[in-house]
Amino acid sequence: MDDLLADFIAETREMLEASGGEIVAWEADPDDRTRIDAIFRFVHTVKGNCGFFDFPRLARLSHAAEDALADCRAGRREPDQRLVTAVLAIIDRIAQMIDAIEAGEDFPEGGDEALIDAVNGPGEATADAAPGAADAGADPLLHAPASALLERADDFISPAVRRADAAGQRTIRLPVELLDRVMSGVSDMVLARNDLAHRLRQAGNQPTIDGPFERLTAILSDVRDAITRMRMQRIETLLSVLPRLVRDLSADLGKQVMVDCDGGDVELDREMIETIRDPLTHLIRNAIDHGIEPPSARLAGGKREIGLIAIAARQSGNTIGIVISDDGRGLDEERIAAKAIANGLISAAERAAMSRDKILNLIFEPGLSTAETVSNVSGRGVGLDVVRQNLEKVGGSIKVSSQPGEGTHFTMQIPLTLSIIAGLTVEVGGQRFAIPQGYVEEIVQATAGALDFTRMGETALVTFRGNRIPCLMLDEVLGLEHPDITARDFTLVLLRLASGDLFALAVDHIHSHGDLVVKPLAPAVMKSGLYAGSTLLDDGQPVLLLDVTNIAAHHDLVSDGRARVLQPPEEDTAAATAAAARAMLFTDFAGRRSAVRLELVQRIETTPTAAIDRSGARARVVIDGLILPLVGLPDAPLDRDKLRLLRLSDGTCELLHAVREVKDAILLTEALTPVPEDPLVEALTLVDGEPVALIDAHELFARHGKPPEAAPGMRPRCTLPDSEWARTILAPLVISAGYEVVPAGMARPGDLEIMFEDMFEVAEALGRPPAGPVIRLRDHPDDSQGGSATIYRYDREALFAALTAVRHARVAGGPRA
Template sequence: MDDLLAEFIAETREMLEASGGEIVAWEADPTDRARIDTIFRFVHTVKGNCGFFDFPRLAKLSHAAEDALADCRAGRREADAALVTAVLAIIDRIAAMVDAIEAGEEFPEGGDEALVAALDVSRETLPEDEPGQVKAGSNPPLHAPADTLLEQTGDSIAPARRAEAAAAQRTIRLPVELLDRVMSGVSDMVLARNDLAHRLRQAGNQPTIDGPFERLTAILTDVRDAITRMRMQRIETLFGVLPRLVRDLSAELGKQVMVDCDGGDVELDREMIETIRDPLTHLIRNAIDHGIEPPSARLAQGKREIGLLAIAARQSGNTIAIVISDDGRGLDEEKIAAKAIATGLITAAERAHMSRDKLLNLIFEPGFSTAETVSNVSGRGVGLDVVRQNLERVGGSIKVTSQPGRGTQFALQIPLTLSIIAGLTVETGGQRFAIPQSYVEEIVQASPAALEFTRMGEAALVTFRGNRIPCLMLAEVLALGEEADAARELTLVLLRLASGDLFALVVDRIHSHGDLVVKPLAPAVMKSGLYAGSTLLDDGQPVLLLDVTSIAAQHDLVSDGRARVLQPLEDETAATADAAPRAMLFTDCGGRRSAVRLELVQRIETTTTAALDRSGGQVRAVIDGVILPLVGLGDTPPPEGKLRLLRLGDGACELLHAVREVEDAVELTGALVAVPEDPLVEALTLVEGQPVALIDAHALFARHGAAPEPLGKRPRCVLPESEWARSILAPLVKAAGYEIVAEADPEAREAVTIMSEDTFEAAEALGRVPAGPVIRLRDHPEERRGAKSIYRYDREALIAALAAARTAGDPRP
């Protein structure tokens, strides 16, 4: 919602600036039709946009101005100086209000009526003297009349506020070509830096040069990031408005539709997003209006009442694939054929020889519309032919596939003139290749046996999460020879196509992943159909970007019609599995950035070092009266004081992981790269460009996990009967993990007993020394006669004694 509002403000302000010149020209000649049209469009747009938001005053003002200008356009009224003045006053008021909205302030009440009335006054009485209010003799400046009106309504502060707000957010528009030039300049700079780095390394350590060089590197990285962001926008900004659109449309049409957007993190040119906005909206309207049946019809056909509309975006080199699929009634082949013959697109003879696919794609021909009744929603004379035209204008394409009664899929392909994509670099046959990250579902490293790798004729299959997945060997795809070693571990990259199909690609090694600037390839190379472009690695080495869709198509792994909506029931469970795993990001005690899967994190705890116990190499800590194994402390003893802990649990066992700092919960969208060298690390991944070690929870629990000690098993302690013991000693003992029991309690037999020296002596004399360990306290700091007693305020010694007593009395090994 905030995004929408910011867009509204930016758009309004942009139009205000653009119409500035028009306003001046209009003032000079109020009857100029072209100017009236421009300003009419402005107030009309503002009025329209206001409808989305709750700005009744803005709507009212723009509506009044629009009415007046519409009268002029229709010739019902003459535009004159008075009207110009009144309209300008309204435009200024709109500007002031937009500033106030942006600043989040309340715009002063009142005054609107006077402005609106000024419009009507000028209409009815044409008061010739009104411009006379402007200081006589002066060449009337642009805003003088408007300001006069504003002053009349007691609102002279508005311009000042406007200047203030404008300073807060300033934007300029730049030609994209200029950005391209800057971008390639920065790319060249990065390569020059890398070359320099290489030479510096050869020359050995040179402290005087290394410092500034490091700084240069950091600056370059920043600049590159900034430039990259300049052009790109996540397709999310487009997807964000869709749920609302779908909701409104389905409500209007009496249908129930659930929308599922996937791939919102695909980035593309801002310009391109604008270009596909309308086609996409149109296709969605179409799907809801014509595709998805009313709930009763769906139920009658054994479908779920709620229709599913899925929109998925994938990036592949220089193209973005967007698939819009519904599980509605599908396209009616016969109806399309009849219509096409009726409108003369094809002849009956041609029809007889047409494949279903070809026939369906006739719906994009100009002048084609199958809806019998033109509905309010999708039939506004804008047909699918316009959608196709719009896409083709930017070099894109659209295709439709459909199964009767099961659904329709529209597949859009949109090019990117220049694109930066997140890519994964893999190695096969000693050569590196890049794969667009958006396809990568998962990276798996396992033995062929674990994956049930089987050869079925020429094809290969693996079993992963219970599904048989077709598997391609990249070395074979690229004819790089080298027979795969049957015993060796397989590194699989699971790729999901925009059509929803999943397949695995076997590579030798995973290298890294990062942002890649995709460059086009020469036609002779593109002809192979294997590559989508090339990119330069940081060391300046060119790397080929694989065209995943095309490779899959060459191996018949793409099933046009099999979109995700066709398995709605399986999808529900799959959807949760498909969601990016979430993890808790933290800095461990060694300063390394790590993450642990969020499902494992029970709580974040804070404890004191006093609650720690190191016995037998295993550190334990007491949290809420439960003793749990503590890991992650490292070799360095923790600093005295507070300690942050993550409490991890697998359902049965719990353990604590010491952290220096808890950062945030994040989505692990990056690829997980296995790290076989470190058994406690499941994988390395990237979070916001920084490497993060994902803790291997299985190894952790296998090594350290312990079922939590239930409350009843806590060591017990019997305290002396005194106010001091109850109020001062008891909290300390409890913090050390003990349960306080009364002496008479039968459980007290094994308990640690704390008693004063004197009491102990008395008990000893009477032969009634407690069975369990005893900690003797004395009242004076000085030790007496070498007795084993602790001064009652010697905290450290007391805690140590309690810990020692627990180890001694610990029922566990």
């Protein structure tokens, strides 16, 4: 109601301003018919509007003025100065009342009657009174009270207050074009800011610039919000008129229709609302005229007498989807097809090959109206082809689906062009693309095996949280070069469409997410149906925004009431996984097809050959900063730069297995035949009819496994004698035995201490023997002291044994505080 009132006030004010000139002109020439008409229209509108709002005083005033002016228009009364003055006094009064209404104050009582009498009463006397006398008599009489009233009004509402209130509510009308220019200017500012931010990051921290730049960013985002809001309007304004429209139409057609609107709080660009107003109205007309059956037919068909039209608006990402559905008779496939053939739109042969969906969507082709009779409601030459054209003009689309006897759904998709949306940048095939954040449900990074990647015919499926979800390879969708999907790590972007359907999009990398300024694309590019717009990244590189809905639709991933996600049959999969273990199939460097149980595979690593060290008896490789054992290398030198490795783990130990090629994750369904002669092979089995050697993990880890190094803090600590020899020669040996060497000053009680015999003796003599375990060293190979407690300092074996013994004693003694 408040909105309506504000509208009323704004409208009245606007008319007052516009008619100001008319009133002046009328005063100069009371006989000017066009002026009378203009003023008549004004008071008439005010009268009509006030009846709506229950402003009886305003209504009475405008009614009186309207009557007087109507008499003039009909020639029953000659307009004269007296009448002009009286009407002007009323108009002034209306203006004051409007101010009072806007300020929410009561307008002082009284004074209205005098004005009304002035318009009516003296007018009847004009016939006998001479114009001059009327002037002389009436002017002082009428003008005095009018101006007195004005003054009185001003006393009650001080001018300052009134002006301030009026200014607070003031609205102006602007051409949308101007808004567009401001909007695109702000968009450009955002881009310039991003560019600047990029350069500032490159230049490093500069406190003197960073502060003001932060402020600029904050201001800009404020301005951007305001501008965006400036253009946005709730779709409610569009939907709120529909119940009335439906009521009138259904009454005209003798049908009973209820309308249900949902999603009125979705905001849409003002201009976009104007663009879809006509298409929406048209579709509703159609639904009532052609879709909903007459009550009797509905009852006969077992439906409720009252038809239902549901309109739902949903925003997802940078599109708004509006679904208009009715529960009427549905579209007649045969009739549409017949008409299309008759019009030469399709041939009979083509028709036979077309699906119901495609035929139904022919109704958007020019020259196809199936209505047999042209009623006054629809079928006025504005067909659905125009609806589609209008929507396509703004980059939107429309689709129809229908079940005979159950109803029809029209789905409009309208883009929010020239808007700023949150988006995710992904990379595939070396090129970057953006995805509207609104669609993104989740991002998953995993191996093909972990997601149970399978191909059903041409369609790929992944299993995620127990659901089988269709998976599109973005590189395939875009027709880019792509490597074998099973041989690489996935990054999946799970996308949820407006219809609720979920699908996965496989990409190479995720880059970043942020606000993207979406710019429209040229028609030649739009035609591909893959892109919704373009946007510039921080570094000024243009990227394409993917049209997720359309891509999904092209791949038939959008369901209309179809089951949302394919649930894998629970018991079947459970049984299958229980019966068959899974394994990773690969070819090793000997060319043998091998497999390793999937549970062991941590990851598939790709590593440069330079990271491999083959100098020792066993090859090692550096992965993630760890030196890990590597098996499966060929004897010959490697001829490639990069190597694929399976990272295997038994829970504590890790090792890597070099492979020539990773094939796939497989189910071990066939019988396993043990191979006793090769300890490294657990069994042979068949996969697709070919033998595959299943690697014996137990043997593999027993031979090559290396527990990961304990973290530095967890290792036993040891202090060494303070000498060059100890630091350079002894320390490496102690460290390789698993100790952490600490300076003498940092030693904690209980740490191992290695000291020379003479030092030990001194300490003992002073009565301060070391508190923890001690290894005593002597300088001579011969045990001159005769005791066995010392170790010759180059006796590696004995030293190692002693170090190990101390460590084991420590472990056995339990962790120390």
